[in-house]
Amino acid sequence: MNTAHRGAMLECVQGDITQQPDMDAIVNAANGALLPGGGVAGAIHRAAGPGLVQECRKLAPIHPGEAVSTGGHRLPNRHVIHCLGPVYGVDEPAAALLASCYRQALRLAEQQGLASVAFPAISTGVFGYPLEPAARIAVNTVKATLAECPGIKRVRFVLFSAADLACYRRVLAETGE
Template sequence: MIEKIISGVTIECVKGDIAKQPDITAVVNAANAWLKPGGGVAGAIHRAAGPGLEEECRPLAPIKPGQAVITGGHNLPNRYVIHCLGPRWGIDKPEDKLLADCYRNALKLADEHKIDSIAFPAISTGIFGYPVEEAAKVALKTIKEVIPTLKYIKKIRFVLHSDRDLTVHEKVLASL
């Protein structure tokens, strides 16, 4: 695990399962527009949270790329789930702005709810096809820009699914 402290906020990268982060207050779901269970991150979070999460999500959908909404954590070990719809690579334009909006809006919602720790997956890098290195650069650059405006968040964790994704995110974090 690598970590870096920026303006009193610890940013760390770990390999693991986003639905198994018991020391984190809010996890971020790489959601689909209808906030339904799916594959990848959305599937893992919905399976772990149970059917109450889908029920709570129903009136909040649909959301647009870059948007974020918040729900309870249900059966997850986390108090909250923040759902973000990332851009589909080559389809939703401009991809970099929409992806940055996901991170910016998730952090803003977390701070509004006085959340002290948040875990992100690599939004849009799965079925949505965003190249991992470009996505990591957008994500970490955006987080670095937003940190000075945050009042409550003290820990930001990236939970990556593969060794390759972890290595890429650690390299980008180290270069900040």
């Protein structure tokens, strides 16, 4: 599903975040130490190779709601933007911290002159954020932040499962223009 908003195309696809060669940057649902782990962070670090860990060491630690940018290393993307989402029920205010991840990532992309960014469903894995509220925060925050990021022309939500994809598509359709 694709929809246009403020001159940018918003897309939802099911797939692997490390296999988005047409995107300038992908977003890592990182841990605070910016180290390889499970889920999205593990997949990105495996695909990017050891250079990513070395570059991340200089930037860690980060706190919930923050984002930092690195090179893509062996990934097909020029950049990886690392966001630390909130652990649901622990890091509060969770909704504001999650929204900050999306806002900060888009602002970094804009500052670096990037035109396209692919996001996973930040905080919905081991961090336990319920999918539908997380999807609403993601979509609404991206739409609101695009007003201050005119250089960004494509935002893609890359979802792991068919159920996640269906949820994001529904939310995107409900928040249409």
